[in-house]
Amino acid sequence: MKSTAVDATHEHSTERAEREIYQQELAREQAHVDRCYNRLDELHAEKQQQLAQLRRGGAQGSLQNVSERDSFATLYEDRIAQLEAVDERLVFGRLDLEDGPITTRYIGRLGLSETDQTRLLVDWRAPEASSFYQATAADPLGVRRRRHLMLAGRKVRGIEDDVLDPELLNEDQTLQGQGALLAALTAHRTGQMGDIVATIQSEQDAIIRAPINQALVVQGGPGTGKTAVALHRAAYLLYTHRDRLENSGVLLIGPSDAFLHYIERVLPALGETGVSLRSLQTMLPGVQVTAEEVNPRARYLKGQQFMADVVHNAVSLRQRRIAENRTLRVGGHDLTLKTSTISKALETARNSEKPHNQAREVFVKTVLRRLLEQYQKVLAKAMPGKHQDEAIMMDELRNSRDVKVALNLCWMPLDAHQLISELFSKPDYLADAAFFLSEADRSVLLRDAEHGVTEDDLPLLDLAMDLLGPLPVRGAKGSNGQAQRDLENAQQAVENVRSQMAEMGIDGFLDADKLAALNSEGGPSLSDVERLERERQWTYGHIVIDEAQELSPMQWQFLAKRCPVKSFTIVGDIAQASAPASARSWAEAMAPVVEDRYREAALTVNYRTPEQIMDLAHSWAAAQQLPYTHTSAVRVGEFAPERIYTTAADLAETVNELVQRLLPEQGMMAIIVPADLKENLQGPLSSSFAERLGTGAGTVERNLVVLTATEAKGLEFDVVALVEPLRIAADQGSGDLFVAMTRATNQLAVISTEQLPQSLL
Ligand SMILES: Nc1ncnc2c1ncn2[C@@H]1O[C@H](COP(=O)(O)OP(=O)(O)OP(=O)(O)O)[C@@H](O)[C@H]1O
Numbered sequence: 001m002k003s004t005a006v007d008a009t010h011e012h013s014t015e016r017a018e019r020e021i022y023q024q025e026l027a028r029e030q031a032h033v034d035r036c037y038n039r040l041d042e043l044h045a046e047k048q049q050q051l052a053q054l055r056r057g058g059a060q061g062s063l064q065n066v067s068e069r070d071s072f073a074t075l076y077e078d079r080i081a082q083l084e085a086v087d088e089r090l091v092f093g094r095l096d097l098e099d100g101p102i103t104t105r106y107i108g109r110l111g112l113s114e115t116d117q118t119r120l121l122v123d124w125r126a127p128e129a130s131s132f133y134q135a136t137a138a139d140p141l142g143v144r145r146r147r148h149l150m151l152a153g154r155k156v157r158g159i160e161d162d163v164l165d166p167e168l169l170n171e172d173q174t175l176q177g178q179g180a181l182l183a184a185l186t187a188h189r190t191g192q193m194g195d196i197v198a199t200i201q202s203e204q205d206a207i208i209r210a211p212i213n214q215a216l217v218v219q220g221g222p223g224t225g226k227t228a229v230a231l232h233r234a235a236y237l238l239y240t241h242r243d244r245l246e247n248s249g250v251l252l253i254g255p256s257d258a259f260l261h262y263i264e265r266v267l268p269a270l271g272e273t274g275v276s277l278r279s280l281q282t283m284l285p286g287v288q289v290t291a292e293e294v295n296p297r298a299r300y301l302k303g304q305q306f307m308a309d310v311v312h313n314a315v316s317l318r319q320r321r322i323a324e325n326r327t328l329r330v331g332g333h334d335l336t337l338k339t340s341t342i343s344k345a346l347e348t349a350r351n352s353e354k355p356h357n358q359a360r361e362v363f364v365k366t367v368l369r370r371l372l373e374q375y376q377k378v379l380a381k382a383m384p385g386k387h388q389d390e391a392i393m394m395d396e397l398r399n400s401r402d403v404k405v406a407l408n409l410c411w412m413p414l415d416a417h418q419l420i421s422e423l424f425s426k427p428d429y430l431a432d433a434a435f436f437l438s439e440a441d442r443s444v445l446l447r448d449a450e451h452g453v454t455e456d457d458l459p460l461l462d463l464a465m466d467l468l469g470p471l472p473v474r475g476a477k478g479s480n481g482q483a484q485r486d487l488e489n490a491q492q493a494v495e496n497v498r499s500q501m502a503e504m505g506i507d508g509f510l511d512a513d514k515l516a517a518l519n520s521e522g523g524p525s526l527s528d529v530e531r532l533e534r535e536r537q538w539t540y541g542h543i544v545i546d547e548a549q550e551l552s553p554m555q556w557q558f559l560a561k562r563c564p565v566k567s568f569t570i571v572g573d574i575a576q577a578s579a580p581a582s583a584r585s586w587a588e589a590m591a592p593v594v595e596d597r598y599r600e601a602a603l604t605v606n607y608r609t610p611e612q613i614m615d616l617a618h619s620w621a622a623a624q625q626l627p628y629t630h631t632s633a634v635r636v637g638e639f640a641p642e643r644i645y646t647t648a649a650d651l652a653e654t655v656n657e658l659v660q661r662l663l664p665e666q667g668m669m670a671i672i673v674p675a676d677l678k679e680n681l682q683g684p685l686s687s688s689f690a691e692r693l694g695t696g697a698g699t700v701e702r703n704l705v706v707l708t709a710t711e712a713k714g715l716e717f718d719v720v721a722l723v724e725p726l727r728i729a730a731d732q733g734s735g736d737l738f739v740a741m742t743r744a745t746n747q748l749a750v751i752s753t754e755q756l757p758q759s760l761l
Pocket residue numbers: 181184185194195196199200201204220221222223224225226227228229573607608713714715716742
């Protein structure tokens with residue numbers, strides 16, 4: 001008895017001592033964190049003051065005009081927003097290093113120094129921070145202790161240590177906790193992705209910091225952090241290669257606008273605003289996707305590389321020979337337009353290698369020159385000795401109706417929309433351009449002339465725009481000169497802004513969107529057509545592509561053109577590919593982009609889905625013989641997956657009851673359904689959970705959503721209810737059901753009116 005009492009007392013005093021040490025450490029860390037926030041506040045105030053001064057029209061360097069001042073104001077505002085965005089969890093790590101001049105280093109969202117240059121905080125992307133993510137007990141890289149600081153607001157709420165030097169284990173100040181990673185993984189989901197900067201794992205870090213000069217393919221199964229890694233890599237590249245990327249920018253391509261909305265807060269929270277987030281749908285300036293390609297075979301065909309030949313043929317077919325000589329009436333005389341003249345002019349124009357609309361000028365000039373020679377001879381014969389004015393004769397030729405008609409019949413100026421619309425609405429034209437396709441395939445491609453533009457049309461339209469070139473503008477001579485001068489002025493304005501940025505203490509970043517805005521608003525105005533064309537021709541310094549397994553060869557070509565230096569980060573899971581024209585291997589996908597010059601890296605650990613749910617998903621995938629990527633779950637969850645049987649008549653009621661029971665107070669729940677059940681289930685749910693129900697992936701701010709499996713791709717939820725899984729698999733494919741199962745971070749329930757197969761039990 002006595003000894004137990006002594007033990008208990010001892011335990012109490014040890015606990016008390018530990019608590020005290022913990023409190024002391026918290027206070028020490030708080031002091032450093034306070035210094036960092038004070039410095040952040042100072043910088044914020046400084047920028048606001050500079051902005052106010054600028055707005056008052058203060059003398060700032062040699063700002064030339066109002067529009068340049070506005071451009072600077074925007075950059076200051078961006079910098080202020082950037083400083084505000086990093087406020088949350090500004091500091092998250094500390095490294096204690098082996099003896100050296102600096103033994104402690106704090107890691108945070110951005111680098112901060114006191115005015116006397118004392119370093120307060122190291123940017124997580126700086127080389128000095130890399131050991132925070134890479135050091136292990138086996139290879140400590142000079143790190144004795146890695147400390148995670150957990151902040152709530154500006155207060156340090158938790159500390160946790162990874163000790164890499166065994167000597168430190170005996171020191172009192174070493175603190176073990178729940179695990180920063182586990183805490184991050186089990187946190188409630190908000191409907192928008194958060195950053196993982198405090199807990200990046202070493203296989204992820206190696207990808208994030210990989211060299212820029214390559215096409216890097218990151219293959220990983222569900223929940224392995226592909227999206228997170230892609231975003232952090234974009235931020236890392238901008239930080240490390242700012243000089244190189246500043247002139248061109250970084251583009252991130254996501255599968256849909258809903259997905260972009262889901263990830264849009266991550267980069268600002270990492271202090272980066274210089275990345276354009278786009279879906280392919282919005283990549284062609286001035287072109288809106290207004291229709292969907294419903295036929296999977298049409299989607300497949302439009303994605304194949306041979307469609308490039310079809311578009312080339314469609315253009316060539318609009319450069320026509322004539323079958324026989326034609327008589328043309330000019331100035332009251334008959335001239336003969338010979339078949340050979342047209343054939344030779346076609347050849348000369350094509351050899352100019354200019355786009356169709358520009359090569360047309362070569363064609364027209366060549367034909368007119370020939371006709372002029374003939375006209376001179378005819379006039380000399382008809383009116384011997386009379387002076388012939390070449391300029392007047394040329395005008396007569398140009399203005400002759402017969403000549404105009406003949407030239408246009410052979411080589412008409414063309415617009416890309418018109419070309420693509422005619423290609424798919426005129427059976428004979430399509431038959432000629434796509435002669436190598438079967439009649440059945442061609443009939444799948446045919447549609448009304450009024451049909452809207454689909455996403456699968458975009459690469460074809462883009463290619464048509466390249467092959468055709470801009471349409472000539474009326475009175476082009478004068479306006480072209482002006483446009484060129486405008487362009488030069490606009491470029492000069494951008495250069496002025498750029499060169500003064502450093503001088504004025506703005507480390508902002510000009511990306512494609514901002515440059516376009518500067519050109520159209522700040523700089524002298526370009527015409528709309530020219531501006532859109534410049535935007536279309538924009539090339540990026542680096543492109544990050546998420547869910548890349550879905551892209552077709554034509555889409556790859558479209559993107560490859562936008563990064564001539566071939567610097568790509570490509571993330572996806574080739575086994576999840578479900579689009580009709582997507583590739584079956586990375587080698588196949590990469591062929592039109594870089595042939596075999598790409599590097600493949602793998603992510604293997606699932607950070608999202610608990611083990612019990614992954615086991616079920618794997619069991620389904622194996623039974624369906626899906627080519628899935630096996631991942632090991634990093635944690636075991638609290639709940640086993642549930643199965644609930646019901647009848648068609650009771651389905652809505654059963655779903656309602658489940659939501660009643662599982663809808664988390666905080667966090668997100670998704671009901672994933674076959675497309676045709678969506679409306680049926682939404683009705684009853686909205687009467688019971690009106691305030692909390694969102695529809696479609698665009699409304700993931702609400703904490704209950706009803707989605708199809710396709711809409712749920714790339715997203716994640718605390719609780720997922722899969723309604724009629726066998727119908728989802730039948731309608732959308734077994735692969736999509738597998739992906740839908742892996743969306744849950746905590747709980748999964750399956751509701752079915754049919755007996756479930758063994759693989760789902
Ligand atoms: N190192 C990490 N620390 C904390 N959370 C992480 C880490 N890595 C990944 N996660 C979390 O795991 C979840 C899955 O990550 P992400 O969405 O990037 O995976 P994914 O591979 O793109 O998934 P999928 O292909 O299934 O959509 C996210 O909530 C992400 O924040």
